[in-house]
Amino acid sequence: MLDSPLETLKSAVNENAWITDISEMQAYITEWRNTFDGIPLIVLFPESANQVSEIVKICASNKIAIIPQGGNTGLCGGAIPDKSGSQVIISLKKLNKIKSISRNNFSIEVEAGCILEDIHKKVSNYSLVFPIDVSSSGSCQIGGNISTNAGGTNVLKYGTTRSQVLGLEVVLPNGDIWNGMTNLIKDNSGYDLKQLFIGAEGTLGIITSATLKLYPCPGNIVTAFLGFDEISSVQYLLFEMRKKYGNNLETFELISERAINLVKKNISNINHPFDTDYSWYILLEVSKLTFIECNDQLMSFVKSNHISNAVITKNLTEKNALWKIRDSISAAQKYEGGSFKHDISVPPSKVSALIIELEEKILRILPTSRIVAFGHVGDGNIHFNVSQPKNMTLSNFEKFRKIISKTVYDCIMDFNGSICAEHGVGMLKKADLLHYKSNIEINLMRSIKQTIDPMNIMNPGKII
Amino acid sequence: MRKIIVGLKRVIDYNVRVRVRPDGSGVETDGVKMSINPFDEIALEEALRIKEQGKADEIIVLSIGASESQQQLRTGLAMGADRAVLIETSENLDPLSITKVFQKIISQENPNLVILGKQAIDNDNNQTGQMLAALLEWPQATFASKISLNDTKAEVIREVDAGLETIEINLPAIITVDLRLNEPRYVKLPDIMKAKKKPLDVIAFGDLDITPNDAIKILNTEPPEQRQKGIMVDNVPALIKELENKGLI
Numbered sequence: 001m002l003d004s005p006l007e008t009l010k011s012a013v014n015e016n017a018w019i020t021d022i023s024e025m026q027a028y029i030t031e032w033r034n035t036f037d038g039i040p041l042i043v044l045f046p047e048s049a050n051q052v053s054e055i056v057k058i059c060a061s062n063k064i065a066i067i068p069q070g071g072n073t074g075l076c077g078g079a080i081p082d083k084s085g086s087q088v089i090i091s092l093k094k095l096n097k098i099k100s101i102s103r104n105n106f107s108i109e110v111e112a113g114c115i116l117e118d119i120h121k122k123v124s125n126y127s128l129v130f131p132i133d134v135s136s137s138g139s140c141q142i143g144g145n146i147s148t149n150a151g152g153t154n155v156l157k158y159g160t161t162r163s164q165v166l167g168l169e170v171v172l173p174n175g176d177i178w179n180g181m182t183n184l185i186k187d188n189s190g191y192d193l194k195q196l197f198i199g200a201e202g203t204l205g206i207i208t209s210a211t212l213k214l215y216p217c218p219g220n221i222v223t224a225f226l227g228f229d230e231i232s233s234v235q236y237l238l239f240e241m242r243k244k245y246g247n248n249l250e251t252f253e254l255i256s257e258r259a260i261n262l263v264k265k266n267i268s269n270i271n272h273p274f275d276t277d278y279s280w281y282i283l284l285e286v287s288k289l290t291f292i293e294c295n296d297q298l299m300s301f302v303k304s305n306h307i308s309n310a311v312i313t314k315n316l317t318e319k320n321a322l323w324k325i326r327d328s329i330s331a332a333q334k335y336e337g338g339s340f341k342h343d344i345s346v347p348p349s350k351v352s353a354l355i356i357e358l359e360e361k362i363l364r365i366l367p368t369s370r371i372v373a374f375g376h377v378g379d380g381n382i383h384f385n386v387s388q389p390k391n392m393t394l395s396n397f398e399k400f401r402k403i404i405s406k407t408v409y410d411c412i413m414d415f416n417g418s419i420c421a422e423h424g425v426g427m428l429k430k431a432d433l434l435h436y437k438s439n440i441e442i443n444l445m446r447s448i449k450q451t452i453d454p455m456n457i458m459n460p461g462k463i464i
Numbered sequence: 465m466r467k468i469i470v471g472l473k474r475v476i477d478y479n480v481r482v483r484v485r486p487d488g489s490g491v492e493t494d495g496v497k498m499s500i501n502p503f504d505e506i507a508l509e510e511a512l513r514i515k516e517q518g519k520a521d522e523i524i525v526l527s528i529g530a531s532e533s534q535q536q537l538r539t540g541l542a543m544g545a546d547r548a549v550l551i552e553t554s555e556n557l558d559p560l561s562i563t564k565v566f567q568k569i570i571s572q573e574n575p576n577l578v579i580l581g582k583q584a585i586d587n588d589n590n591q592t593g594q595m596l597a598a599l600l601e602w603p604q605a606t607f608a609s610k611i612s613l614n615d616t617k618a619e620v621i622r623e624v625d626a627g628l629e630t631i632e633i634n635l636p637a638i639i640t641v642d643l644r645l646n647e648p649r650y651v652k653l654p655d656i657m658k659a660k661k662k663p664l665d666v667i668a669f670g671d672l673d674i675t676p677n678d679a680i681k682i683l684n685t686e687p688p689e690q691r692q693k694g695i696m697v698d699n700v701p702a703l704i705k706e707l708e709n710k711g712l713i
Contacts, residue, residue, distance in 0.1 A: 124481070127495065219495050225650075273650040291539065295656040302653060311650040314539045315499035316479035318650060 005062040009042055009088065012054040017045040017094065028072060028089055029080065036077035036427060040067065043089040049169060049177050049208040055090060056206065057175035064088055065460050068202035070144025071115065073136035075341075076426025078148065078201040078462050092143045095208060098122050106214045107166055107183040112143025112207050119212075128214040131158035135327050143207045149199030151422030153326075156378035157250050158215070160422070161198065167211035168194045173204070173453040183211045196448065201424055202459040204452045218287035221250055222294045223319040226301070226310045227278035231352045233306040237282065238348060238378060244297070251285035252378030253326055254351070259374045262332040263325050270328070271321040273311040283326050329374050329383075336370070337388035338397050342408045345421035348380040354415050355382065361407050362386055366400050381421040384408060409436060425463045433463065465521045467575035468511045471566065472525045472540050473501040474533040475586040484687040491685060500536045503581025505543075507641045509648040510611060511579050512544045519613050522546045524573060528565050530554055534664060541659035542651040548662070553669035559591035560677040566592070567599050568672055576636040577618070582607050583640075593640035603633035607642045 003011070010018050019025055020042050030037040041064070046052045059066050065087040069079040081087040095111035098119065102108070103126055110119060117137040119130050132145055134152035144150075146168070150161045158164070167182040180194055197205055226237070234254060241249050257279050264270050286294065294312055301307045313319045333339050346354050355373055362371060368389035375382040386404055388397045409419045409432060425433050434442060445464050449456070476482055477497040485492050500508075511523045525540040527533040528551040537548035551565050570578065583590035597604035605611075605620035609628065612619040613635075622629045623642045697703045707713045 125483075217495060220497060271647065273652075291535065291656070292660065295653065295660075298653055299657060310653045312653075312656065314542075314651055315502070315505070316477045316497055317502070320479060 005058060005064060006042060008058050009044060009055060012058060013044050013046050013051055017047065019043040028069060028091060031072065031074060031077060031080055033075060035075070036080040037083075038067075038081035038087070039083045039085045040081040040087050040089045041085055043091055045091050045094045047094045049095070049171060052090060052092075052095075052171045052206055052208055053175045053177050055088070056171050056173065059088055059457055060174055060455065063455060063457060065457050066090055066206070067459055068092065068143075068147070068206045070113065070141035070147070071136065071139045073140040074144070074148065074426060075343075075423045076420075076428035078424055078426030078459070079144070080427070082461060090206060092141060092206075092208070095143075096141075099209070101126060101128075101214070102183065103128070105183050106216075107211055108214055109181065109183075109209065109211050110142055111209050112141060112146075114142045116140050116142055116145060123214055124217075126214075127217050129217055130164070130212060130214055132161050132164060135330065142210060142212070146198055146207055146210055147200060147202050148424045149422075151376065151379070151381060153251055153253065153376060155376060155381070155422075156252055157247055162195070164213045165194060165198055165210055166213055168197055168207055169209035170197050170205040170207050173455065173458045177208070178205070181209060181211050196452070199424070201426060201462050203449060203463055204458060206458075218248070218250065221285050221287045222289050222291060223251075223313040223322060224284045224286075224294060224298060224310055225273050225313075225322050226282040226284060226298065226307045227274050227276075227280070228282075228307040229279040230306075231280055231355055234280070234282070234352045234377060235349060236304075236306050237301060238351075240301075241284070241286070242378075245286050245289065248287045248289065249285075249378070250287055251283060252376070253283040254374055254377040254382075255281040255283065255326060255329065256371075256373045257281075258370060259329045259332070259372045260325065262336060262372065263328045266332040266335040267324075267328040270325060271318075272325065273322070274309060276309070278308055283322055326374075329372070333372055333385060333387060338394045339372070339388065340386045340401055340404050342384040342386075342405065342419075343381070343421045343423040344384055344408065344412050344417055344419060345379070345381045346412065346415045346417035348378065350415050350417075351377045351380060351382060354411070354417070355384070358384055358408060358411055361411060362404060365403060365407060368392065369400075369404075376422075380417075405432075427462060430461075430463065466519070466577075467522045467524060467573055468514065468520050468577045468579060469524050469526055469566075469570060469573060469575045470504070470508045470511050470540070470545065470578075471580045471592070472504045472508065472527045472533075472536050473581070473584045473586075474498050474527065474529055474536045475501045475584055478502050478585055484685050488684045488686060490682070498532070498536070500539060501581050501584045501586075503583060503585070503641060503643070505581075505648045506643065506645050507579040507581050507639075508540055508543055508545060509646045510608075510641060511577075512649075513646065514577075514611075514613060515544075517613075520577070524549060524575070526566065526569055527551070528553065528557065528562055528669070531666075534666070537664055538659055539651065541662045541664070542656040543649060544655065546662060548664040550664065550666045551669050551672065552666050555669070555676060556682075557669075558677050558680045559589045560595060560679070561674065563592050563595040563599060564674045564677075565669070565672060566596050568674065570596075570600065577613075578602075578636070578638045580638065580640045582642055593638050597638040600638070602637050604638040604640070605631055605633050606640045608639050609642050609644045611639060611641075611645070 067081045092113035095113040099109040131154040298310045370387040372385040477499040483492040523545045525545040525548045580593045607623045610621035
């Protein structure tokens with residue numbers, strides 16, 4: 001008798017490198033915000049690209065759907081199976097070797113399951129940096145970062161994950177292993193195939209290894225925290241800072257008063273630098289600038305009435321304290337009931353206009369809603385979250401989800417922005433994508449998908 | 465005038481992962497973030513609070529080291545110190561030599577209180593405060609976690625192994641401070657501006673007529689042995705087997 005597909009799949013990986021018992025699967029089938037969950041046939045933990053290829057071949061010949069998964073830190077359901085009990089999760093966590101570092105080429109070869117923070121630690125030993133940094137660095141995996149084209153706090157200076165990828169190794173939906181692990185800066189020999197898989201959320205293949213760019217340490221960075229009341233100042237400050245400091249402008253993060261207040265209220269050990277409240281704050285970092293030079297620059301902003309107050313950190317403990325405020329905003333909102341989250345982007349010069357218009361429109365729909373706006377506005381990315389009013393039940397609040405999100409996205413379109421800035425599409429925004437993208441774009445995406453994955457076994461139900 | 469002298473040492477920032485130079489000649493400081501020794505920052509914060517209570521008139525921050533230490537002194541001035549003195553030297557002085565510098569400056573300035581960090585986080589010597597008290601024949605209160613002053617005395621709560629000890633000492637005195645004494649303030653813009661105009665005197669160590677103590681020589685610096693990566697075992701018998709294989713049981 002032939003083995004069942006399930007038994008064949010088990011034999012494709014090392015002994016016991018799989019889970020079929022649902023009670024042991026929790027970490028792989030639920031997203032951390034609990035928005036999505038699923039029931040797979042099996043979770044597999046291959047340890048090499050060959051094992052991944054073997055699994056994909058078995059799935060292809062049995063028409064079994066595959067859900068590639070990294071650290072499962074996503075927010076849009078991109079790495080979660082459906083509830084049919086028939087899909088296979090391939091966790092890349094055991095492909096976690098750092099293969100080599102080339103100091104002369106400023107590049108590193110890693111397997112897809114490497115934890116982002118482990119890469120940071122490794123390259124810091126060589127006084128180098130890998131610039132992609134997100135709040136989930138301690139658990140997200142580089143394969144997931146590439147598959148979602150992760151953004152984070154360093155995009156302003158270095159670009160998104162896409163800009164950091166030199167080469168990829170990908171297992172295709174037919175099980176073939178494409179070795180594109182080059183570390184060439186220039187390579188115009190035909191279509192740039194790796195770009196297809198970056199940000200594809202695992203719908204076109206499974207990334208198993210990558211060659212990534214490294215950069216020299218920027219050296220001393222000065223960190224400052226600015227307080228001001230007029231949102232329109234953001235545009236002036238951003239423009240002036242970019243004009244003067246160019247690529248040395250490392251960080252430009254906007255935080256609203258409500259976001260700060262939620263952090264102060266709900267998160268312990270927060271060391272807030274100001275005695276008075278301001279409507280808006282910016283966390284600013286500049287390299288190759290001294291404390292005194294930074295002070296002079298900020299004083300000129302005070303004199304021109306663009307900021308009211310500022311602190312400049314005198315050590316890394318204070319810098320970490322300010323970053324803790326920034327990184328705690330998501331967690332702080334969890335304590336305030338439901339929240340409609342919008343990860344959106346506009347051209348950087350339009351951030352303040354967008355925020356003003358969105359606030360006005362949302363408050364007209366639901367005046368008691370609590371808007372929490374913050375984000376990497378240096379690159380035009382805003383997290384525009386609408387939290388449950390204090391005097392409203394969650395179920396009543398949920399009734400507003402559709403109209404509020406539609407209002408936000410329609411407004412974004414008016415600003416020539418994107419409804420998915422850095423978190424991706426997954427299952428969460430699939431319908432919105434269809435609605436807001438042109439037919440030409442959707443059809444092009446579909447024909448790419450059809451060509452590479454004709455049986456639609458690679459992460460089906462995501463993006464398109 | 466009631467003066468307080470506070471020592472500020474430039475050290476590798478507490479949050480930096482320190483790397484030993486390959487040749488063992490010390491730790492890597494090139495391109496590494498340098499800050500005020502955290503205990504010294506707490507000492508300065510306490511001095512500022514004492515002054516704000518109207519119990520002191522002037523705070524002088526004193527550093528001994530290379531020219532770059534001026535950055536830390538400027539930061540101290542931005543926090544609120546009134547003036548700064550740098551004793552400039554490229555030599556790595558030992559605690560006794562450092563203490564003699566303090567003794568000299570104290571004899572010129574006549575402060576009625578000297579507040580120091582309990583130790584610097586680079587060499588962890590924990591000696592300067594105690595030796596200074598001995599050289600000056602002043603009372604000392606080390607590891608302070610609370611300080612209350614009146615005109616002639618200081619009541620100090622000390623962190624000792626067994627808990628907290630409260631002592632009273634006559635002024636002038638040496639107090640060294642512990643981590644829990646206070647949380648230093650952020651420096652805000654107008655204060656940084658003001659700091660640029662405050663006096664910062666640079667005096668060459670050679671002009672002080674102090675012979676450096678050469679009783680201590682650092683021969684070699686080595687990193688601690690790297691920890692082996694842990695392994696996961698499935699059950700107790702597997703654990704026992706692993707331990708047996710390693711000859712640990």
